[in-house]
Amino acid sequence: MNSDDKTLMLEIDSRLDCVALVGISIRALCLEYGADEMTAYQVQTSTVEAVNNAIIHAYSNQLGHPVWIRWSLADKRLTIQVSDEGMTMRQLPPDIEPEPDAEGGRGWWIMRQWMDSAEYMTDSGRNTLILSKSFSNKH
């Protein structure tokens, strides 16, 4: 790891009222390390969507389970990993734009629109969604 690389680990309980705090923290970190306002907002939103998914879908909205958020920055490339030990997604949502009157199904679409990549993996009972974005990208 390069000495200029930065990493922060956060852990929250699987409660939706904790998620805004994660978003606030991620946005502040992005701004501190060179992201512009729009990029920081897009990363904040994508992270909140990822954490919401872990709580709502992986843990079925049950309290008392851990959600881990790992923020790291190396060479202006931001990576955010959101991990849970809940139910594994068997299939990723299709990469199609939701209809305007859809009441759900926007989270993954937002992440795919605003991050450079969104990858999901499972290892030893732990599910991880990896979001990445270059700070030098034009939005």
Add this chain to the structure above:
Amino acid sequence: MDYVVYLEPSDKIVMARVELKYLTADVAHQIFAEILQAARGTQALAIDLATVDFIDSTAIGELVFLGKKLRNGGIACTIAGLKPHLMGLVRMMRLETIMHFSEDADAGIKGLVNKLKIEMPNS
């Protein structure tokens, strides 16, 4: 997350002023259910979201659900005061094709009054 919904009812238009910064999955359902309840029996609803800095997709889904309920009930609605970055999200979702958005609460109320040809509240 604490929030306050100020309701200014009249027999024709309900003004719902939502005071919170983060309109997210933990509170959205409760807030919009409260607003829907207050709007029953009126002709129009203006929802002022000027204090909101952040909206997640769950809250957007709840807003869409509210919009459908209002349309089915024949109640006109406008969403007022969204900040520019949130309007960007609205446009990306093409929500402007199914809901009405106003620059601020005053413009929203005036628009509803003109649309429905009713008197301004408190006039």
